[in-house]
Amino acid sequence: MKITDLWLTHFGKFHSKHISLNPGMNVVEGNNEAGKSTIHSFIFAMLFGLEGSADARLMRDKYKPWEDKGGYCGTMRIEEGSRAYLIERGFSKDKPYVHLTDVASGREIIPAQSKLNDLLGGMTENIYLNTVSIGQMKSVAVDELAGELKEHVNNLGSAGNINISIQGAQDTLSEGRRRLERRLSPADKVNVSELQGMYDTAILELDRNISKYSSVADRIKEGRQKEYTEYSEKQNSHDLLKRRQEELENSRRQITDEIARYEQEKGQIVARAGRKPKYLDENALRAGAKPGMPTIGLISIIMMFFMVAGAALVGVLLYNGDVSKRHAIYAFIAAAVVFVIFLNIFIVGIRIRRKRYNFFRLACDKMAKMGEAKSALSSVEEQLGKCNADLSELDSSEYFAIHEQNEELEKELLKLEYEQQNLVKNIDDISARLQAAKRAKAENDRLKDKIAAYRLAMQKLFEAAEEIENSFGEDMLRDASVYFKEVTHEAYDEIIIGRDHKPMLKRGDRIVDLTSVSRGTIEQAYLCIRLAASECIAKVSMPLLLDDTFAFFDDERTKSALKLLKNSNHQVIIMTCQKREKQLIKA
């Protein structure tokens, strides 16, 4: 394909600008800001339109006419073989259009874009930009230049695209994969099956507890029923016996106190009574013996009788005159005195006897009472003994055994109930861990899928890069080496790819690193690689567009490069701000 004419009707700073082009070498010369890049972009726009890629759309905004003079459009005439075509395009965002007209017949070809694609040999914007549209290298310093060229070679060689860095893409994928791996939860956080096992076990433990709880509750119910039955019978007996025991205890205490009191009283009586009369004993007393007459009483009575008898005798004697009145009075007085004395003795004797008798009687009473009390005590103690025996028997009866058992079961029930709370808490804890583990595992599985996707992407990227390298990478380098040898006047033999995908220059047996050559040499290598790429990738012969490509070339290099381009059989359109290229071409 060759471009013959450009009409920049309304494009960027140009309105109704016409440029005519030769089939061979063309130089579009102008100062900076003269519009060289605009023309370069115009050709792109005419071939591909400005509504496709993001770059194209950016270009559309960039080259919108500065002054609105009725449109945003242009026309280009191309020749392919013997046929000539007119491409007309409108670039406005609202109403873009493309018309393709066969110049010879004047017929419009519809659909225009489809035919245009055929004429382009299926060339895409991407291929165009990677091949026939050759700009400058961006870097300034030589070592940066070397790096940039390495990128270009690698990108072209393995990506088939000067702008895509395979290594960069691989690094991005690798970093992405590593980030995902860092987010993976460790094994102990995703141990779902282990935790599920623990959960199931915890549930079983709870089931066992509840089963036991119900069983114990049933036993308590039964036990309480039995206890109640026994209780009804036994409790009454127990209460009665208990009451009886209490009464008997009280009786015993009372009787014992009484006995002690009697003892004490008897002691007091005896102490007051003095010696016990010999003639008195308890039996006689019990038989109703009376105090009787004390001996001194009898004597006293006898003496009183004698006194009375004596007084009577004296009286007789006095009557008889046997005694003097004075003697009789003396005798009466003496008898009376003795009589009174013995009377007193008699009275006192009787009193003493009676007192002793009474004391003794009292003492005997006390002793009798004490005896009764002792006997009563004995009886009470016997009864108490029996009562206690009955109670003991009742204590060791089945009722208390059941009651004790029920009490123990109640304690066990409480314990089981308390255990239930702990088991439930355990279940909740495990459940929380299990839920967290399930979530973490699901996330891990998802991350692992993503990691697998990253690995697959890296693998396929590698394969794709190898395919490209194999398919045209080697061809491209071989062709580039041929061109490079020519433009450097055989200063170098070839461009090779060394270790670490670094392009190197070979001179005989010597391998030269790019960092040790001049910028101009690197730029020459760049040009040769682009030229080789355009030959390898592009399927039809396309015009080569060079935009300030020779800025860093000296005259000699420029001359060699122009010669190379001239011999390449491509139409060449050189944008430059230097007059040199034009002069050299003329020469």
Added chain:
Amino acid sequence: MKFIHISDVYLGAVPDADQVWGQTRARELWDSFIRVIDDCNRERVDLLLISGNLFARQPIKREIEELNKHLDRLERTQVVITAGSLDYIREGSLYVHNSWADHVHFVESSTVQCVDIGFLGVKVWGLSYDRPVIRERLFDDVVVSSGDDYNILLISGMDGEHCPADRRMLSTAGFDYVGIGRAGQADIREREKNAICGSLEPVNSDDDGRHGYVLGEIMDGRTTLSLVPIAKREYKDIDLVVSGGEDAADVSRRLRDMISLNGNNNIYTVFVSGQVADAGALLEELKRCGNVIKVTFADALSADIDRMKASHQGDIIERFITLLENDEDEHAGEALGVGLMALGENNTRK
């Protein structure tokens, strides 16, 4: 006759136990059940039907006591309870050992039995699970008895592993209401006189939508049904598209606003798409924005693959797409996305 039907209340469970709101949710399950009791009194409901999984596991003594306490507050409502696949009747089950009040009828049988509430004129048919899985078709032969009484059938599960039965067949068996207990969302079919009441409260992030109880009325041969949503929270999804200029703080702020708009009480699953630089860091930030249970990041690239292939003919992108687009590896789709994204990031001319 007015009735309320609930199931899968899961008392005793701790939903989202590993999250900060876990214990609160556990109490909220009880609160919702208490609300049902209150509504029975307020609405003067005749019958409360609980078809399975009132508890999430076997209930313990303390829980049965609390249940009794709440059931005792019912002023005029009769209650019929069946056990489900989670709280199925085991040896020593406190369901069986409990002294139920007179107005509470617990179905102990593991085959379909009838609870005849004569004074209400209603017969409730159902069974309680005695094991976690029942594959036998135990409901196929249930026959509605003749008479004037209303007939209600309760069934829990109704899937392959839990009392399989044909819903349509049951709805034509002559019951005035078929109450199906199953977790998840409610599904009411008033014309067919049956309903899946769903769980009273949602318990996990797959349980989205509204939850509550089925309120029904049977009168003159006609059954009306409606869902009364009482659940305290819902599980909801939020889509977040991250643009290139946003950092984690910006995205978090937007999420907080969206959560505030949709209800701070609800529990959210967040789907993030767009340009995410560091998914790990963003994940942590987003989880702090509220009740966020899960954050999922969308696949790397959703682009027009054909267009990309066409516009990159001959270069690595075209080759890469070709290698993966027909690859049978299960990760091929995602590998294509992440690979194209990586190539895009390393394309100095985009």
